[in-house]
Every structure is written in C-alpha cells, then in structure tokens.
Amino acid sequence: MGYDFQAVETKWQKMWEERKSFEVETDPGKPKFYCLEMFPYPSGALHMGHIRNYSMGDMLARFLRKKGWNVLYPMGFDAFGMPAENAAIKYKTKPHDWTWQNIEYMTNQSKRMGYSYDWRRRVETCNPNYYRWNQWIFLQMYKKGLVYRKSAPVNWCETCGTVLANEQVVNGGCWRCETPVVKKNLEQWFIKITDYAQELLDNIDSKLTGWPERVRIMQRNWIGRSEGARLSFRVDALDYTIEAFTTRFDTVYGITFIALAPEHELVKAMLDKLPREETARMSEFVARCAAQSSIERSDAGGEKLGFKTPFTGAHPVTGEPVPIWIANYILMDYGTGAIMGVPAHDQRDFDFCRKYGIPIIPVIQPEGETLDGATMTAAFEGDGLSCNSGQFDGLPTQKAIPAMIDWGEKKGLCKREVNFRLRDWLISRQRYWGTPIPFVHCPRCGVVPVPEEQLPVLLPEDVTVVDVGRSPLLDLPEWLETACPVCGGKARREAETMDTFFCSSWYFERYCSPGFDKAPFKTGDTDYWMPVDQYIGGIEHACLHLIYARFFTMFLSDIGLLKPGVREPFTNLLTQGMVIKDGAKMSKSLGNVVDPTEIVDKYGADTVRLFILFASPPQNDLDWSEQGVEGAHRFLNRVWRFVEDNLESLTQNGSERVAMSDLSDSVQRDFKRKIHSTIFSVTRDIDEEKQFNTAIARLMELTNALYAFHPAEPVGYRLRREAVDVLLNCLSPFSPHIVEELWQMLGNETLLAQTPWPVPEKDALAADVVTIVVQVNGKVRAKLSMPAGLDETRLKSAVMDDAQVKEKIAGKEIVKVIAVPDKLVNVVVKG
RNA sequence: GCCGGGAUGGCGGAAUGGCAUACGCGCGGGUUUCAAAAACCCGUGGCCGCAAGGCCGUGUGGGUUCAAGUCCCACUCCCGGCACCA
Numbered sequence: 074m075g076y077d078f079q080a081v082e083t084k085w086q087k088m089w090e091e092r093k094s095f096e097v098e099t100d101p102g103k104p105k106f107y108c109l110e111m112f113p114y115p116s117g118a119l120h121m122g123h124i125r126n127y128s129m130g131d132m133l134a135r136f137l138r139k140k141g142w143n144v145l146y147p148m149g150f151d152a153f154g155m156p157a158e159n160a161a162i163k164y165k166t167k168p169h170d171w172t173w174q175n176i177e178y179m180t181n182q183s184k185r186m187g188y189s190y191d192w193r194r195r196v197e198t199c200n201p202n203y204y205r206w207n208q209w210i211f212l213q214m215y216k217k218g219l220v221y222r223k224s225a226p227v228n229w230c231e232t233c234g235t236v237l238a239n240e241q242v243v244n245g246g247c248w249r250c251e252t253p254v255v256k257k258n259l260e261q262w263f264i265k266i267t268d269y270a271q272e273l274l275d276n277i278d279s280k281l282t283g284w285p286e287r288v289r290i291m292q293r294n295w296i297g298r299s300e301g302a303r304l305s306f307r308v309d310a311l312d313y314t315i316e317a318f319t320t321r322f323d324t325v326y327g328i329t330f331i332a333l334a335p336e337h338e339l340v341k342a343m344l345d346k347l348p349r350e351e352t353a354r355m356s357e358f359v360a361r362c363a364a365q366s367s368i369e370r371s372d373a374g375g376e377k378l379g380f381k382t383p384f385t386g387a388h389p390v391t392g393e394p395v396p397i398w399i400a401n402y403i404l405m406d407y408g409t410g411a412i413m414g415v416p417a418h419d420q421r422d423f424d425f426c427r428k429y430g431i432p433i434i435p436v437i438q439p440e441g442e443t444l445d446g447a448t449m450t451a452a453f454e455g456d457g458l459s460c461n462s463g464q465f466d467g468l469p470t471q472k473a474i475p476a477m478i479d480w481g482e483k484k485g486l487c488k489r490e491v492n493f494r495l496r497d498w499l500i501s502r503q504r505y506w507g508t509p510i511p512f513v514h515c516p517r518c519g520v521v522p523v524p525e526e527q528l529p530v531l532l533p534e535d536v537t538v539v540d541v542g543r544s545p546l547l548d549l550p551e552w553l554e555t556a557c558p559v560c561g562g563k564a565r566r567e568a569e570t571m572d573t574f575f576c577s578s579w580y581f582e583r584y585c586s587p588g589f590d591k592a593p594f595k596t597g598d599t600d601y602w603m604p605v606d607q608y609i610g611g612i613e614h615a616c617l618h619l620i621y622a623r624f625f626t627m628f629l630s631d632i633g634l635l636k637p638g639v640r641e642p643f644t645n646l647l648t649q650g651m652v653i654k655d656g657a658k659m660s661k662s663l664g665n666v667v668d669p670t671e672i673v674d675k676y677g678a679d680t681v682r683l684f685i686l687f688a689s690p691p692q693n694d695l696d697w698s699e700q701g702v703e704g705a706h707r708f709l710n711r712v713w714r715f716v717e718d719n720l721e722s723l724t725q726n727g728s729e730r731v732a733m734s735d736l737s738d739s740v741q742r743d744f745k746r747k748i749h750s751t752i753f754s755v756t757r758d759i760d761e762e763k764q765f766n767t768a769i770a771r772l773m774e775l776t777n778a779l780y781a782f783h784p785a786e787p788v789g790y791r792l793r794r795e796a797v798d799v800l801l802n803c804l805s806p807f808s809p810h811i812v813e814e815l816w817q818m819l820g821n822e823t824l825l826a827q828t829p830w831p832v833p834e835k836d837a838l839a840a841d842v843v844t845i846v847v848q849v850n851g852k853v854r855a856k857l858s859m860p861a862g863l864d865e866t867r868l869k870s871a872v873m874d875d876a877q878v879k880e881k882i883a884g885k886e887i888v889k890v891i892a893v894p895d896k897l898v899n900v901v902v903k904g
Numbered sequence: 905g906c907c908g909g910g911a912u913g914g915c916g917g918a919a920u921g922g923c924a925u926a927c928g929c930g931c932g933g934g935u936u937u938c939a940a941a942a943a944c945c946c947g948u949g950g951c952c953g954c955a956a957g958g959c960c961g962u963g964u965g966g967g968u969u970c971a972a973g974u975c976c977c978a979c980u981c982c983c984g985g986c987a988c989c990a
Binding site for chain 2: 075286287290291293294295297299301317318319320321332375377400401402403404406407408409411412413414415419420421422424492494612615616684687688689690693694695696698700701703704705707708710711714764766767769770771772773774777780844846848850851852853856888889890891893896897899900901
C-alpha cells in the first residue's frame with residue numbers, strides 16, 4: 074500500500090551517511106546547540122519509550138540545524154550493570170559479549186529510524202577508553218577529600234552467601250531461595266555529594282529555569298534542607314554527650330524523653346555497663362528492630378516500639394534528668410540518630426508517649442484553646458503562643474524559634490545547624506560488570522589509590538559468571554593479586570565496582586571529544602559545547618541521575634576541567650511521558666509490548682516517528698494505537714500522492730515565490746496566508762511551545778488546503794509549488810526520508826536536511842477579512858465578515874448598523890457595547 | 905499525611921479571559937468497483953424541532969467578569985513524587 078517506504082528510507086539513510094551530513098566539529102565561529110537524549114542501557118533492543126525519546130530529539134536536532142545552528146547530537150550506551158550478569162548466566166555467555174552484541178544491534182535499530190546522530194562520537198561506558206576516566210575522576214575526588222569509606226548495611230542472603238540488590242529482595246526474602254534477607258555491615262565507598270547540597274539547592278531557583286517545575290520541586294524535596302539547632306544531653310553515668318537536631322528549638326521546655334536509634338553508638342556502650350539480664354533484654358529489642366525491613370521501619374502507620382533504658386541525660390536548659398529510650402522510629406541516617414522527645418508537639422512522639430505512659434507537657438498554646446497534657450488526643454504541631462517556657466512565655470511561634478535559638482547560642486546550650494535529607498552517595502557495588510574502583514588493599518599501607526599513570530585498572534573480560542551474587546573477580550587471583558603502589562609488597566586489588574550512575578554522570582562531556590586520551594575530555598571542546606542546551610528523557614531520573622550529573626559538573630568545574638561559568642550541565646530539560654497500551658505501561662510482564670521493529674517493517678520509520686510525536690504532547694503519557702499509526706501513514710501517503718500526481722505541473726512551475734502584493738484573488742490570498750501562517754505556527758510550536766503534536770496538526774491542515782486549492786492560472790500553480798516546498802520543508806524534521814525523496818523528485822539537487830527552515834512573509838500573515846463574532850449578553854447570535862483592522866469605534870458602528878444584529882436586539886434597551894477589534898462585539902441589553 | 909500535576913465528544917487531544925471540541929482516530933452515509941481493499945466526498949457533543957432555530961454542555965458547588973475550559977474559593981476523583989526527616 075502506498076509508496077515504497079523501504080526503498081526510500083534505505084536510500085536516504087545511505088545518502089546521509091555517505092555525505093556525512095550529520096557530522097559536526099567544534100567551531101567557535103558558529104552558534105552552537107547541544108541536543109541530548111538520555112542514553113540507553115543496552116538491554117537487547119530499543120523499546121517504544123526509547124523511540125519516543127529519540128524521535129523528539131532527532132526532530133529538534135534536524136529543526137535546529139535547518140535554523141542555522143551548529144548542532145551536536147550524539148548517542149551512546151550506558152553499558153555497565155547487573156542485567157548483563159544475569160543474561161550471561163541465562164544464555165551461557167559473557168557480560169562483555171552480550172553487551173557489545175546489544176550495542177551493535179541497537180545502533181542498527183537507531184540507524185533504521187533515520188536518527189541524525191554523529192555516530193563517530195558514540196560512547197560506550199564499558200569501553201576501557203571511557204571507564205579509565207571514571208577511575209581518573211574518582212581519584213580526583215579522592216584527592217579533594219570527597220571520597221571516604223564507611224561501614225554501611227547491605228542486603229545479605231545467608232543461604233547464598235551473597236549481597237542482594239534492593240530489587241532482588243522479594244517480600245523480605247531472597248529472590249531465589251526465599252531465605253529472609255538480613256542486613257549486614259560492609260565497609261563501603263562513599264562520595265560526599267552533601268558538600269554540594271547547598272549549591273545543588275540554590276541553583277534550582279537561579280539556574281534551572283528551563284526545567285519543568287515538577288522536577289525542580291522533586292529535587293528540592295529530595296535535597297530536603299531544614300534549618301534548626303543542635304543541642305546536647307549530658308549523660309554523666311556513661312561519660313557521653315548525646316547530640317540531637319531539632320527544627321523546633323522553641324519546644325525545648327516540652328522535652329519529656331530522649332530517644333536513640335537502635336543503631337546508635339551509645340546503645341553499644343550501654344550494653345557494656347548493664348547487668349547481664351538487662352543486657353539480654355536490650356539486645357533482644359535491638360535485634361527485633363534490626364529484623365524489621367527498612368520499609369516497615371519507615372512506614373508512618375507502623376507500630377512504634379520502645380525500650381526504656383535505666384539512664385538519663387541532663388535537660389539542656391533546666392539540667393533536670395530526662396529518661397533515655399531506644400525507639401524503632403528513630404533513623405540512624407538522618408540527623409544524629411537521636412532526638413529530643415516533645416510529645417505535645419510532635420505526633421510521632423505523642424503516639425510513643427501515649428503507648429508507654431510518658432508524660433506530655435504542652436509548651437505552645439493554640440489561639441483560643443488551652444491544651445492539657447493529660448487530655449490531649451493529638452499533638453499540636455501548628456503555631457501558637459509559648460507557655461511553660463520561662464522568659465519566652467507568650468511569644469508567638471515564628472518569633473519564639475529565632476529568639477530562643479539566639480538565646481541558646483549565647484548561653485552555649487545549642488548551635489544553629491542546617492540539615493539535609495540528601496545522603497552521601499554510596500558508590501561501591503559488590504558486582505563484576507562495572508568500573509573497577511582504582512584502589513589497592515595493602516596489609517602494611519592500608520587502602521591506597523592506584524597511581525594515575527597505571528590507569529585504567531582493566532576489568533577482565535574473559536570470565537564466566539556463575540552466580541549473580543558473587544563477583545567472578547574474587548576468583549581471579551591473577552587479577553586480584555598485585556603489588557602495593559606505595560611499598561611494592563604483596564597487595565590485593567579492590568574487587569568492588571562503581572555504581573553505574575557514576576558512568577552516566579559525565580558522558581555528555583565525553584561526547585564533546587570522544588577519542589581524547591589525555592583527559593576525560595578536551596577543555597576547548599567542552600568550553601564550546603557545554604552546557605547541554607536541550608536534554609530529553611524520562612521523569613524517572615528526576616532525582617538520582619539528574620542530581621548526580623549536576624554534582625559532577627560542579628566538581629569538574631571546581632577542578633578547572635570545565636570553565637568556571639559552567640556549574641549546571643543541562644539548561645533546558647524536557648521530560649517525556651510513558652508509552653501506554655491498554656491502560657498500562659508497556660511491559661513484558663503485562664504482555665502489552667509493541668516491538669518497534671515490527672511496526673517499522675510494516676509502516677516505515679517516517680510513519681512511526683510521525684505518529685509518536687502526533688499522538689500526544691511530549692510530557693503526557695502516550696496511548697499506543699495501531700489505528701493511529703495507520704492514520705499517520707495515511708497522511709504521508711496523501712503527501713506522496715499529491716506530489717506524484719501533480720509532478721509535471723509542480724516541476725514546470727519554478728519555486729520563485731509570488732508576493733502577497735501581487736495577488737488580488739481572495740482564494741489565492743487566503744491560500745498564500747495559509748502557507749505562511751503554517752510556517753509561523755509550526756516554528757512556534759516546535760521552538761517555543763515544544764508542542765510537536767499541534768505542529769503536525771498544522772501540517773495536516775496545510776495538506777488539506779493543498780488538496781482543496783484548484784489552481785487555474787500560472788500564479789495559482791506557482792502558489793501551489795510554494796505550498797509544497799513549505800510542506801516538505803516543515804515536515805522534514807518529523808519524517809525525513811519521504812520528504813527527501815519528494816524533494817529530489819521535484820528536481821532539487823540539495824538535501825532537504827540541509828535546506829534552511831522557511832521564514833514566513835510578514836504581509837502574508839495579516840488577514841484582509843475577519844469574522845466578527847456578535848454576542849448578545851454573552852451568547853453568540855451572529856457572525857459577520859468585516860474588513861480587518863477596524864478600530865473599536867468603527868467596529869461598533871459597523872456591527873450595530875447590521876440588519877441581522879438590529880433584528881436580534883429589536884425592542885431592547887442597550888446597556889453597553891464591548892468591542893474587541895478583529896474579534897468580537899458583545900451587546901449587553903436589558904428587557 | 906505532605907508536595908506537585910490533572911479531569912474537555914465514543915477515543916488521543918486543540919483552544920494569548922473572546923466562535924468550546926482544531927488535527928487525527930473511530931463511527932454513519934455516499935462515490936468508485938462484478939465485489940472487496942485502497943482512495944475520495946459528506947456528516948458526526950446532547951436534547952427539542954419537518955425546518956428555521958432554540959436550549960443545555962469542558963469533574964462538582966459557589967464567586968469575579970460584558971464574557972470563564974481558562975481567573976478566585978471550596979470539594980470529589982485520578983496520576984506522580986516524598987513519607988516516622990526530628
């Protein structure tokens with residue numbers, strides 16, 4: 074059916090490649106535009122979500138090229154990760170082989186879609202020429218004091234003797250043997266991303282103005298800054314000072330208990346001091362908390378568990394003894410792992426105290442109420458007037474907070490502090506298929522970095538993965554055993570690898586100079602290309618990837634690799650919605666997956682690209698409909714047929730334009746206007762609104778107008794040729810192959826991909842005649858054709874003189890007449 | 905619970921406070937055909953009416969305005985994020 078899209082698409086893909094149409098170079102003489110999509114994991118094949126993402130990016134890249142920008146538009150693969158290890162076991166292959174096979178397959182899929190990437194710049198993160206720079210950057214971070222080791226819990230299966238990723242924990246058990254998963258502490262590698270928390274937060278307001286509001290809010294919440302004070306409780310019996318953070322120092326007089334996280338270091342010290350029986354009970358409680366999954370622990374509705382210790386701490390202000398409890402709802406990884414308990418003004422503390430019979434003392438009274446600790450049914454967390462708070466009684470909350478902290482600081486009772494919800498980044502993974510962490514464990518010198526000149530620490534490729542949990546590196550003594558870079562003695566390599574988010578935090582800088590072997594990238598290239606002007610990808614990366622990449626850019630700028638002005642990697646961000654079918658996200662488990670390759674075979678890449686951009690605005694979810702695909706295909710056939718059927722008259726009438734001023738026939742003038750208003754709207758929809766669906770709708774309208782226009786004289790034929798030129802030009806970013814073929818059929822020797830984007834003629838945008846809507850009391854009563862450009866007064870009198878209008882308002886008193894030039898007149902009447 | 909976003913024909917969706925439903929899908933009718941496919945043409949929010957025309961209509965209830973899908977207030981439902989964060 075229709076045109077031979079197979080032949081056309083293959084022909085032009087070959088042509089673009091031969092002519093190197095999309096290869097770009099750093100050229101400070103030209104204005105640059107960096108258009109980037111989130112690179113895929115090479116899982117086997119591109120899915121519809123990828124196709125949607127890349128069809129948007131390619132359309133923009135092609136559009137911007139035609140607008141005269143020097144466009145960097147690259148593609149690569151985020152190629153390390155656990156699925157390769159699973160696949161290696163399943164298919165009895167090697168992660169390396171499986172990954173590279175997928176990379177080649179997916180590259181070919183992309184080429185078949187006609188995406189205009191500069192393929193010379195392809196980056197694969199599993200390539201040693203890439204990951205050696207991961208290692209190098211990691212060492213720079215180490216030098217700057219941003220890398221540290223700390224013991225942290227991992228999911229552990231006793232039966233398999235392995236570490237499990239969060240996704241491998243199913244209902245609290247191992248995904249293979251169902252053994253309950255336990256937390257086990259391991260020494261792990263961390264990066265101090267929290268050093269950048271404040272800048273990461275500040276730039277959201279000042280620099281990320283081209284990002285969707287929703288992502289900015291998500292990042293703000295993720296970073297989670299809160300201002301407050303740190304205070305301390307002296308525990309003489311243990312010669313220890315408990316530190317706690319609070320945002321409500323104004324409630325300090327309402328403290329009735331102290332609560333520690335079960336993992337708090339003081340808990341261990343207590344165990345040493347207590348009699349045996351007490352120790353047993355306490356250990357048992359701590360073990361019970363530890364057995365709770367992190368999900369149970371962090372469930373707001375979950376039961377609060379507490380254990381009263383025989384110790385007390387001194388109230389920071391009054392010095393009175395305050396009982397110390399251990400509670401499951403206190404988290405070790407936020408604040409200090411200890412809190413001041415103020416049940417009257419914190420719901421969690423309130424629930425805890427009601428359960429365990431701890432006294433409740435209100436220190437804030439809401440307006441028009443008097444709270445009584447004995448009868449309260451819920452904590453009061455709002456603002457009110459302080460009470461039971463010494464000299465601060467009667468102060469409203471918003472004043473009490475700063476006043477009491479000022480006073481506390483002067484007296485040495487507390488210290489202003491800012492806390493972030495953002496955690497340091499745990500980057501070590503107990504896995505094989507990743508970037509080896511460039512460190513060596515020496516029995517004499519400790520943990521020492523591999524010298525830069527010895528990089529890369531190569532990841533052995535010829536390995537057999539037998540068990541997902543156990544890294545094969547541990548069974549490769551020839552790789553594991555090495556010489557200590559400091560003392561030269563026998564030492565062991567770090568066998569853990571980096572989180573793959575590390576790889577994806579700077580790949581866009583690598584694209585600027587992909588082959589460079591002296592540094593991660595050439596500064597001259599990044600100075601020109603960075604930052605990315607338009608980034609496109611899924612919303613699911615709103616917090617992790619998009620924060621890590623921002624942090625990397627700040628760091629690389631701090632060490633002078635990126636110019637100081639580049640603090641943020643992505644100026645504009647577009648987050649596309651999911652591809653939905655039958656009401657759910659396409660997924661293998663639901664069996665509603667549509668394979669892009671099959672659809673491309675059936676309808677061609679041009680059709681798929683067009684449908685996917687037409688079916689919904691970019692941010693929305695897209696409902697997959699094969700009937701919709703047929704509609705898009707029908708449209709392209711209509712365009713093809715028009716050119717083919719009228720080829721003779723179209724080629725005989727050259728493309729020199731007819732000026733608006735030379736047209737007198739109203740049908741011709743309207744048609745000319747349709748052509749130019751189409752250019753205007755399509756340009757605006759793509760460039761400013763990022764509403765690709767409406768841009769395509771306008772092109773469909775132009776095509777409809779083209780079929781409806783019947784040229785009679787030579788001027789008409791020239792106009793029709795102008796319309797076809799504009800249509801093909803504006804359609805080319807969306808469906809690039811078919812239009813290239815039609816363009817050639819029309820006798821052009823240039824590539825449409827390199828033909829400048831059309832500019833609308835100003836005088837072809839203004840209308841001669843407009844339809845004036847006439848309303849009576851806000852209801853449409855007539856539509857009148859009027860010459861354009863009448864001012865308010867003349868419009869009013871013209872409308873009021875109209876016989877039809879006179880009839881509608883006959884016998885009624887005119888109260889008021891509102892006129893909007895070229896649009897509408899509303900007559901307000903009474904009676 | 906908190907923070908966002910949303911709700912428009914049978915469906916996807918369109919509408920700088922100014923003609924609600926552009927464009928596409930689907931559906932109905934027709935042309936062409938031996939027949940079908942493809943293509944083309946016409947119609948397509950609901951109700952009343954032979955018609956002209958009228959009334960109603962953008963989740964619900966109020967408000968502002970000459971005029972509200974659009975702005976304001978309250979609510980319902982759906983989606984997303986965060987969630988015992990001290």
